[in-house]
Amino acid sequence: MKICVVGTGYVGLVTGTCIADLGNDVTCVDVDEKKVENLKKNILPIYEPGLEELVKRNKKRLNFTTSIKEGMKGAEVIFIAVGTPPKHNGEADLTFVKEVAKSIGKSMDGDKIIVDKSTVPIGMGDLVESIIEDNYKGKSRYDVVSCPEFLREGSAIHDFMNPDRVVIGAKKKDAAEKVAGIFAPLKCKIVITDLRSAEMIKYASNSFLATKISFINEIANICERVGADVSTVAEVMGFDKRIGAQFLNAGAGFGGSCFPKDVAALINIARSEDYEPLILNAVMEVNKMQKKLVLNKIKRMLGTVEGRAIGILGIAFKPNTDDIREAVALDVIKSLAEKGCRIKAFDPVAMPNAKKVLKNVTFVKDAYEAAEKTECLVVLTEWNEFRELDLKKIKASMKKPVIVDARNIYDPETVKKHGFEYTGIGRN
Numbered sequence: 001m002k003i004c005v006v007g008t009g010y011v012g013l014v015t016g017t018c019i020a021d022l023g024n025d026v027t028c029v030d031v032d033e034k035k036v037e038n039l040k041k042n043i044l045p046i047y048e049p050g051l052e053e054l055v056k057r058n059k060k061r062l063n064f065t066t067s068i069k070e071g072m073k074g075a076e077v078i079f080i081a082v083g084t085p086p087k088h089n090g091e092a093d094l095t096f097v098k099e100v101a102k103s104i105g106k107s108m109d110g111d112k113i114i115v116d117k118s119t120v121p122i123g124m125g126d127l128v129e130s131i132i133e134d135n136y137k138g139k140s141r142y143d144v145v146s147c148p149e150f151l152r153e154g155s156a157i158h159d160f161m162n163p164d165r166v167v168i169g170a171k172k173k174d175a176a177e178k179v180a181g182i183f184a185p186l187k188c189k190i191v192i193t194d195l196r197s198a199e200m201i202k203y204a205s206n207s208f209l210a211t212k213i214s215f216i217n218e219i220a221n222i223c224e225r226v227g228a229d230v231s232t233v234a235e236v237m238g239f240d241k242r243i244g245a246q247f248l249n250a251g252a253g254f255g256g257s258c259f260p261k262d263v264a265a266l267i268n269i270a271r272s273e274d275y276e277p278l279i280l281n282a283v284m285e286v287n288k289m290q291k292k293l294v295l296n297k298i299k300r301m302l303g304t305v306e307g308r309a310i311g312i313l314g315i316a317f318k319p320n321t322d323d324i325r326e327a328v329a330l331d332v333i334k335s336l337a338e339k340g341c342r343i344k345a346f347d348p349v350a351m352p353n354a355k356k357v358l359k360n361v362t363f364v365k366d367a368y369e370a371a372e373k374t375e376c377l378v379v380l381t382e383w384n385e386f387r388e389l390d391l392k393k394i395k396a397s398m399k400k401p402v403i404v405d406a407r408n409i410y411d412p413e414t415v416k417k418h419g420f421e422y423t424g425i426g427r428n
């Protein structure tokens with residue numbers, strides 16, 4: 001099938017490439033000319049494990065252009081996969097989605113199915129339909145379908161090819177079935193429902209995952225006060241199938257371009273319907289506090305923070321990505337810089353992005369250089385390469401052997417045996 005995907009970010013490029021890998025002819029559209037030129041040369045705008053090879057492998061079925069009109073030519077299905085970033089009040093900014101819907105309306109060249117892949121507020125499918133209606137007066141049929149993405153950055157290709165479920169929301173069954181046909185080769189559960197339920201499934205799923213994280217972080221904070229170990233507590237909780245082991249890693253809080261944005265957007269949606277979402281408010285509150293906890297721990301370990309030499313391990317919002325959006329590390333580093341700390345930071349992949357937004361930080365070549373001559377080493381992203389560092393070498397190079405492990409990647413006993421003062425999150 002000929003398919004068009006608008007947006008070549010973390011969602012759009014993965015979706016377009018994977019759909020091409022399923023045998024479809026895909027044209028990916030982006031307004032950014034530089035991005036499109038680079039993509040034609042197999043230079044990707046994002047880091048996602050395995051994506052570069054997948055794009056290369058599908059180059060016969062993948063095209064890139066800045067023109068929606070060109071991308072839509074002959075395409076039966078058009079995926080909208082552009083950003084819906086949060087406004088200052090948390091509401092989703094729909095500018096890009098609306099612009100794309102308008103361009104689609106002006107570029108119709110036959111029957112189309114328009115698929116909302118971006119996370120859009122409840123009712124957005126209807127709005128996209130009305131925008132197309134305003135801009136297209138021809139006879140071709142168009143249906144708007146919601147097909148929310150459930151990709152995790154760093155494992156996006158795996159998540160696309162092995163989905164727990166594909167959700168398709170539509171008014172017309174035949175439109176839903178046409179979209180379902182694209183995912184049929186994945187041999188997975190395909191749920192067809194109405195537009196608004198599909199849009200809500202996405203928000204409810206992400207908000208629940210964020211709730212799990214804030215829940216275990218709250219339990220971690222109580223564990224610290226009662227002398228329990230949250231890693232053990234979480235592991236044993238997870239044996240209960242009703243709870244499940246995943247998303248129970250206590251840490252410095254959740255970041256990324258999804259959880260903070262989606263929970264805030266759902267809070268806004270609820271409030272716009274005169275409902276105050278108490279649990280979701282608490283999820284955001286706990287997460288905000290958790291980020292501050294890291295600074296308090298550094299202060300507790302050093303006595304003071306002002307002007308101290310601090311080493312930071314990890315800047316990306318999670319491992320296996322270069323994405324620093326809403327990363328905890330950004331908050332922690334900015335607060336330390338405001339206190340005049342001398343900061344050295346290392347991240348295996350995210351430093352080019354970090355350099356664009358962080359000042360008063362020395363970026364170094366590896367974890368050992370980040371630790372050298374510092375008074376406290378802070379783990380903010382659980383990259384695997386930080387798990388097996390030579391602790392003897394680290395200790396010998398530090399001015400003060402202090403570790404604040406904000407992602408609980410170390411065993412407290414092992415680290416203490418190496419002569420470090422150690423604090424994790426909810427560890428004892």
Ligand code: UDX
Nearest residue numbers: 149150151152153247248249253254255256258317318
């Ligand atoms: C998330 C959802 O998982 C995915 O289904 C959706 O499509 C997009 O949003 P993503 O934001 O890429 O994916 O990353 P995820 O792995 O979910 O982690 C989000 C944040 O939660 C990260 O900052 C991570 O460090 C944090 N996290 C995750 C925890 O603090 N503890 C956990 O147990 C899991």
